[in-house]
Amino acid sequence: MKMLICCSFDGSNYHGYQVQRGGGVTVQSELNRAARELFGYECDIVGCSRTDAGVHARMFCAAISKRGRSDLPTALPPTKLPRALSAHLPEDICVYNAVEVEDEFHPRYAVIAKEYEYRYFVREVRDPFESNRSWHMPLPLHPDAVVKMNRAAAHFCGKHDFTSFMAQGSKIVDATRTVYQAGVTQEGNVMTFRVCADGFLYHMVRIMAGTLIECVTGQAPRDPDSIPAVIAAHDRASAGRTAPAHGLYLNRVEYPNHIFL
Amino acid sequence: MKMLICCSFDGSNYHGYQVQRGGGVTVQSELNRAARELFGYECDIVGCSRTDAGVHARMFCAAISKRGRSDLPTALPPTKLPRALSAHLPEDICVYNAVEVEDEFHPRYAVIAKEYEYRYFVREVRDPFESNRSWHMPLPLHPDAVVKMNRAAAHFCGKHDFTSFMAQGSKIVDATRTVYQAGVTQEGNVMTFRVCADGFLYHMVRIMAGTLIECVTGQAPRDPDSIPAVIAAHDRASAGRTAPAHGLYLNRVEYPNHIFL
Numbered sequence: 416m417k418m419l420i421c422c423s424f425d426g427s428n429y430h431g432y433q434v435q436r437g438g439g440v441t442v443q444s445e446l447n448r449a450a451r452e453l454f455g456y457e458c459d460i461v462g463c464s465r466t467d468a469g470v471h472a473r474m475f476c477a478a479i480s481k482r483g484r485s486d487l488p489t490a491l492p493p494t495k496l497p498r499a500l501s502a503h504l505p506e507d508i509c510v511y512n513a514v515e516v517e518d519e520f521h522p523r524y525a526v527i528a529k530e531y532e533y534r535y536f537v538r539e540v541r542d543p544f545e546s547n548r549s550w551h552m553p554l555p556l557h558p559d560a561v562v563k564m565n566r567a568a569a570h571f572c573g574k575h576d577f578t579s580f581m582a583q584g585s586k587i588v589d590a591t592r593t594v595y596q597a598g599v600t601q602e603g604n605v606m607t608f609r610v611c612a613d614g615f616l617y618h619m620v621r622i623m624a625g626t627l628i629e630c631v632t633g634q635a636p637r638d639p640d641s642i643p644a645v646i647a648a649h650d651r652a653s654a655g656r657t658a659p660a661h662g663l664y665l666n667r668v669e670y671p672n673h674i675f676l
Numbered sequence: 677m678k679m680l681i682c683c684s685f686d687g688s689n690y691h692g693y694q695v696q697r698g699g700g701v702t703v704q705s706e707l708n709r710a711a712r713e714l715f716g717y718e719c720d721i722v723g724c725s726r727t728d729a730g731v732h733a734r735m736f737c738a739a740i741s742k743r744g745r746s747d748l749p750t751a752l753p754p755t756k757l758p759r760a761l762s763a764h765l766p767e768d769i770c771v772y773n774a775v776e777v778e779d780e781f782h783p784r785y786a787v788i789a790k791e792y793e794y795r796y797f798v799r800e801v802r803d804p805f806e807s808n809r810s811w812h813m814p815l816p817l818h819p820d821a822v823v824k825m826n827r828a829a830a831h832f833c834g835k836h837d838f839t840s841f842m843a844q845g846s847k848i849v850d851a852t853r854t855v856y857q858a859g860v861t862q863e864g865n866v867m868t869f870r871v872c873a874d875g876f877l878y879h880m881v882r883i884m885a886g887t888l889i890e891c892v893t894g895q896a897p898r899d900p901d902s903i904p905a906v907i908a909a910h911d912r913a914s915a916g917r918t919a920p921a922h923g924l925y926l927n928r929v930e931y932p933n934h935i936f937l
Contacts, residue, residue: 423803423805425804425805471805473805506807506808507807509802539759540758541770542770543685543686543767544809546767547767548805
């Protein structure tokens, strides 16, 4: 049987999750190396999504099996796997869980929901501990920033065609996605936008994050209640800029219970 | 007049705060360079304490003046200084506050209290986001770990001779210090030991942190109520190991109000 592993990684030093044609170190290439070192054979490791360079993950799922097969021959019980694999990984990647799943399981197609988080650090001067972990907002924001952004975010909820929030040039035919939850909270100097949906388009969360911040910055901020019109426009140009990758975290990936053995 | 600056830094990439004879990049050497670039002349920068390699600071104070003088000639108002200096600093150091102080001010001798924090990350597998920011405790701890450690920490409070909690070879004559507050809290997988005192001996917090964790680990854990005997022994060997530098943070430095102009 296949194994599903849960990883977390600080994406700062990686060219994204997926192995690249041009080379470059990726999270997947590190997982491949670690698995080869631990098991003594090549593995197929299939991730739950692609992530851009610099994007982080608190929970990223991948299926692992011996190359060309649907099982993972090993004497190690699943409970020992996380620590054993992590021992072969660099400090900025770890595997913290492993469970057996059915052979037909595909970590990308089986996803029923994912949650992303986007972090803004709001202070005149940047913070060394937030370097590469949030988007620094040095501007004084509107005093009710969280309230306004939260109001704007609420409009993302529901089933919509999110073409306005999709990177130009994407080859997606149907841009309809269902957003289950979307909101903005603040703790100290950090504002956090969390969004949960059945699926996401390329750059969707980063464009949402870039649009939300435009509701509380600049001379003529966006009206939080203009979001429905932005969605309805089906036009990338109507939304805001794409927020930088280093503020984005994949928080959670959800699968149906039946896949677990 | 002199300027007092407040910095924070992630110490992972530095050989401590203080400029070293043998060279090596330190926080002070970076501050010196940044000040030279900003003001166009050499500066004297005197820190509130030395810190070991890998130790972090959320608030570290330093006095800055033109070399050999007691003032800092500049057209920049203090409110603009933090951002201007930070622009010349690497991502892992920032200056977030600057205030004018009296000429006689010495950032080390004027300190009336300091607070340190020591962070433990408690989970079987390490966390990429805690790499270099906490001490990883993979062992299963005693279920009442926080309660026990907190009970042990309470014994540090008061005026004591802390010879048992001082690195061997220190040339300090009087090891008496007054601890105002000491306690351990837990949030998620992170346990935090915070201690506030009128002054600290070399490695004092790290030895305290190493001793506290011995109250909740191993086959024969220390009795939390044995701490008074450890203090009374006046013997480094009676305390626990020195916890690693990367879990330690200088949190706060306190000065009397009269120094501020």
